[in-house]
Amino acid sequence: MLDLTRLRALHAVHVHGSIAGAAAALGYSPSAVSQSVGKLERETRTTLLERQGRGVVLTDAGQHLAGTAKQLLALVERAETDLEAQRGRPGGRLTVAAFATAARGLLPGALAALTREHPGLDTRLMEADPHLSPDMVARGVVDLAVCHDWDIAPLPAPDGLELAVIGDDTCEICVPADHPFASRTAPLRRADLAGQRWICQPAGSVCHDWLVRTLRVSxxxxxxxxxAAEYATQLALVAEGLGIALVPHLGRGPLPAGVVAVPLDPVPVRRVYAVWRARAARRPAIKEAVRALRTRWAEIA
Structure with missing residues (x-):
């Protein structure tokens, strides 16, 4: 009889591409994941992982068994969803992925309220890129994701997912206190931004692409x-007079001394969503998590 916990470990290695990644997702130590896969190899009398450089890869047999494990885990999830729905109250583990500013500005309060109201629910949080997290939900890596999109980059949602809007996160231009923009009484227009030195997200991020495309269109x-990936770092650079930055409200916190936020017209907006697998939609934990996220958003908006 194959052990489901060991199959889950193998599937996690397949999904994350490494033992360390699987351990982080499952909440285990890397040695525990290695031991689980090792026991599975002994049970099946089959080599499932092979060393490749400093990492591991699944053998053909490992790939096949990981595919079977995915199907079994989906059946288990369906059974757990049915049982939780019959009980009518959240329970079990709920793993959430969220982009950095949501993980800092939205999730702590929402998850704290959720666990206070439902002590039988074990909540977990992973920080993830907003355009990668829907696929993490689809692959069963996490149960729910909080992600965002911009007007130029709609949220990619694989088949089999459902989503709900949590709220709209507006952005402002943050400038040094002695910058000419700081004394403006009217909102900035995009045409005003020509010739500025920018502090922004790294290339390849949604926020970086939005800034570049928007200014080029102008x-x-x-x-x-x-x-800099962290907005706190961007604001520190702004405070030193090194440039200006487009910074969202969510997770921003109080502005440092020497920084002024100036509105831009039209206002840049990120739409924030919750995303989950359609087959888990009846799960009370999903419904309550979305409710908690919306309630917390109303409190901080």
Whole structure:
């Protein structure tokens, strides 16, 4: 009889591409994942993983068994969803993926309220890129994802997923206190942004692409002087007078001394969503998580 926990470990290695990634997703130590797969190899008398450099790859037999494990885990999820729906109250584990500013500004309060109201629910959180997290939901890596999109980059949603809008996150231009924009009484227009030195997200991120495309549409090639993934780092650079930045409200916190936020017209908006698998839609934990996210959003908006 194959052990489901060991199959889950093998499937996680397949999904994440490494033992360390599987361990982080499952909440185990890397050695525990290795031991689980090792026991599975002994049970099946089959080599499932092979060393490749510093990492591991699944053998053909490992790939086949991981595919079977995916089907079995889907059946288990369906059974757990049915039981939880019959009980009518959230329970079990709920793993959520969220982009950085949501993980900081939205999820702590929402998850705290959720676990207070439903002590039988074990909530977990993983930080993830908003355009990668829907696929993580589809593959069963997480149960629910909080992600966002912009007008130029609609949210990619694989088949079999459902989503709900949590809210709209508006953005402002943050400038040094002695910058000419700081004393403006009227909102900035995109045409005003020509010739500025920008502090922005790294290339390849949704926020970076939005900034570049928006300014180019306005007829300006942006000068991207500094790239930093964390908005706190961007604001620190702004405070030192090194450039200006487009910063969303969610997760921003109080502005540091020497930084002024100036509105832009039209207002840049990120739409924030919750995404989950359609087959888990009846699960009370999903419904309550979406409710908690919307309630927390109303409190901080």
């Amino acid at each position: 007829g300006h090639e942006p000068e991207l002087a500094y790239e």
